[in-house]
Amino acid sequence: LDASETVFIPAKFRNLSLDGDRVALETWAGVRGTEGRVVEVLARGRARLTGILRKAGRAVYLEPDDPRIAADYGRVPIEDAPIGKDGDAVVIEITRYPDAQRRELAGKLLKVLGDPEDPRTEIEKILACAVIPIEFPDDAQAQAKGTPQEVGPADLADRIDLRERRFCSIDPETARDFDDALCIEDGPHGGPRVWVAVADVSHYVRWGDALDKESTIRGVSVYLPDRVIPMLPIQLSANICSLNPLVDRCAMVVRLDYTDDGELHDVGYAAAVIKSKGRLDYPGVAAALGGDFRGRREIYRPWEVELQRLFKLSRVLRTKRRARGALELELSEPKVVLDADDPRLVRDVVKAKGDPAVKQAYELVEEFMIAANEAVGSFFRKRGATTVWRVHAPPKEDRVRQLAELLEAYGILVDVAEATTPLGMKKVLDQIAEKPGAQALSLLVLRTLKQAVWDTVPVGHFGLASGDYLHFTSPIRRYPDLLVHRLLKYHLHRDGQPSGGGYSKQPPDTEALAQLARDSSTNERRAMEAEREAVAMYRAYMMRDQVGQRFEGVISAVTNFGAFVEIETPYVEGLIKIDTLGDEPWDFDAVHMRLSGRKSGKMIELGDKVMVEVNNVSVIRRRIDFTLIAISHQGKKPVTHHPKRVAPEPAARAGVSKQRKAGREVEKATRGQVERGAAPRKIGAGGKMQLGVSHRGMSDRAGGGAKRGGKPQKKRR
Structure with a gap:
């Protein structure tokens, strides 16, 4: 099975499998579509469990957060747990899985997380279960601490000197690591020349050193609403590698010479040293582009001409990309706003880049990052050299x-x-x-659409309509960008061009690079899932005290188990379960994406406006449940709905609801993000053996991660 194919497995046919296991299935056509039974568990997908530590005499147990585990196995014995007190939130590592002889789980205590009412505890659970490394090992820390924090004379060798150029960085307001900077000037051919400078991480992190090994394990930085888990230690990510203002920094630069109508006339590549003249942010750039220099915006006035030139050229480039078929999915992503002084307090959940002017500022930077990435990709394609591409294959x-x-x-x-x-x-x-x-x-x-990945095979990027796309512009936070920098330096050195030194030896072979690309793709998915789950947790946390309150919303998805509703303020999404719609049976029409009452003929369709009441919230399960109150189809008067009242789940942990009803099964809604497709598909029936991943349960779809403490990150294209 691929990520889009779904098989319903009745409880009696799960055969000791757990959610997330890789399994072999036998499938057939059933009343719920394709159904199946687990023939064999091929690989366990879950190594850790979270929950509440409970003590009963000398015995210590885990009361699992996951109601599916609780329903099937009850309390999980914890072996040798000398620390922790009754009621603590904890993480355990599974030491025994169910088998034919013993249908039970057991584990050992990994970490005591503390207060189960603190949302930061939930973040710790997410990180622990995703096995995302937080602390750097001693050798990596030693290398980071031993890295000079200033550019010295020896660092200037084999570089072009661009310190007099007017580079500026444009990032979110709370950014601490600056991967890139831009400079625009008159080119020798009459059109504009744009320099894209990118942090030269490869100058400080070399093949096989301690930081390189740790970076392969991390793959990417992880951006959660309340923290950043960096790929590189702060000495590099926020200091010597970061293109901070008014200090010398090593960089890799791409020179883009354009004609007045936006055609790329010439391109160049080199190792360089720069000194950024300004640290700008997106709201400030947006204001400057609109001629607003009031208050602190006055510091943007010296940049007005350059920003206007960059903006004008970026719109031309964007129009050209759109003309060749680049896709623009206008999908809003949630941004969690935490209290500046107390990150336990959720102030709001809003749409990221909701201000059109700020969105244009993001797009300004995005266009030149795409242009630089494509220019470097063209460098490798023209010489037939191996590199790591950002691949987005066409849909089937x-x-x-x-x-x-x-x-x-x-x-x-x-x-x-x-x-x-x-x-x-x-x-x-x-x-x-x-x-x-x-x-x-x-x-x-x-x-x-398929999910974009990193690979050494140049399949192209469907979403960007590009045949030469790779990742070059964010080596502080993405390992594949660092790989591309090293490979580019190797070829620049061979060509006798300024390469910054250190990469004269033959790089790893294609298969070794392909494995690094695969590992990075896996690590990226791990980070994206953690980022989405963190946002989903905060969305639920925001709504935990809103049970009984009513909100207006829009039907954002329809499934065979209910309908998802998106609320504008706060920007959250929840589920109207089909069993709350009344006593009549409801039919799901997969072709028209709607639910219809078999007796009343009432319908629920995509885009319908609704009034809903918050019925239940579970922070632990990242769930918001709604009851439908009224519905308005496009062009029709609102219709009051008489729902089947369902008692809210018992509250626990200061408003955090939790339910552990034995035998309960809820199907999982797989909702994709940018670069990911996950629509259900019919697959072969009639006793065919299939390979797949076991999923049970339902999770609220959460938006993409937020960079640097809740600010939108650059898109993972």
């Missing part, structure tokens, strides 16, 4: 065909063959943009 034709069936119900016609090309898919999105509920329909497109 059968996935596009299913999308076409869904969109036809909304009056959107899709040429299936054409939509397997970027330009064809762009036409689909252009039609969607004109429809009510465009964001919900865009999610259908998103789930049709």
Whole structure:
């Protein structure tokens, strides 16, 4: 099975499997679509459990957070647990899995997390279960502490000197690590010349050293609302590698010479030394572009001309990218706003980049990062050299065909063959943009697309309609960018161009690079899942005291177990369970993405406006449950709904609800993010043996991670 294929496994056919296990299945056509039974557990997907430590005499147990584990196995014995007190939140490592002889779990205590009512405890659980390393090992710390924190004379060798150029960095307001900086000036051919400078991490982190080994384990920095787990220690990430203002810094630069109409005339690559002249932020740039220099914005006035030139050119480049078929999915991502003094307090959850002017400032930087990444990709393609590409393969034709069936119900016609090309898919999105509920329909497109990964095979990037795309511009926070820097330096050295030194030896072979790319892709998925779960936790935490309150929202997704509702303020999403819709049976129409009451004929469809009441919130399960109060279809009067009242789950842990009803099963809604598709698909039936991943339970879809304490990060394209 791939990530889009779903098989329902009845409880009696789970055969000792746990959520997340890789299993062999036997499948058949059933009343819930494709059903199956677990034939064999091939690999365990879960190594750790979280919950509350309980003591009964000399025995110590884990009361699992996961109600599926609690329902199937009850309390989990903890072996040798001398620390921790009754009621502490803890993490255990599983030491015994259920087998034919003993249908039980057991584990050993890994960490005592403390107060279960503190949202930071939930973050600790997320990090522990994702096995994301937090502390750096001694040898990596020693290397970081021994790294000079100033650029010395020896560092200037084999570099071009760009310290007089007017570079500026543009980042979120709370940023501490500055990967990139921009400079625009008149080029020798009459058009603009743009320098894209990128932190030269490879000058300080070399093949096989302690920091390199640790970076391969981490793969990427992890950005959570309340903290950052950096790929590199702070001595590098926020100091000597970071393009901080008014200090000399080593950089790798890409020179982009454009004609006045935005055609790339010439390009160059070199190791350099720069001195950034300004540390700008997105809101400030947005204000400057609008001519607002009031208050602290006065410091942006000296940058007005350059910012306007960069902005004008970025719009030309964006138009050209769109013309070649680059996709733009207008999907809002949630941003968690925490109290500046007390991160336990959630002030709000809002839409990231909700201000159109700030969004344009982000897009300004994004265009030149894409241009630099493509320019470096072109360097490798032209010489047929191995590198690590950012690969986004085209969607499968059968996935596009299913999308076409869904969109036809909304009056959107899709040429299936054409939509397997970027330009064809762009036409689909252009039609969607004109429809009510465009964001919900865009999610259908998103789930049709594959996930982008890193690879040594240059498949191209479907979403960007680019054949030369790789990642070069963020080596402080992404390991593949660091790999690309090293490979570029090797070839620059061979060409006799300024390379900064240190990379004259043959780099690792293609297979070794491919393995590093695969590992980085795995680590990126791990980080994205942790980031999404953290945001989902904070969204639930924000709503924990809102049970009984009513909100207006929009149907954002429809499934066979209910409908998801998106609320604007605060920006959260929850589920209307199908069993709360009344006593009549409800049918799910997968083609038209709607639920319909079998007796009343009432319907729930994508884009419908609704009034909902918060029925239950579980921070532990990242869940918000709604009861439908009223619904308004497009162009029709609101209809009051008479829901089936369901008693809220018992509250626990200061408003954090928890439910552990034995035997309860809730299906999982797989909701994708940018670069990820996850729509359900029909697969072969009739006793076929399949390989897949076991999933049970339902989790609220959360948006992408937030960079640097809740600020939006640069897109993972």
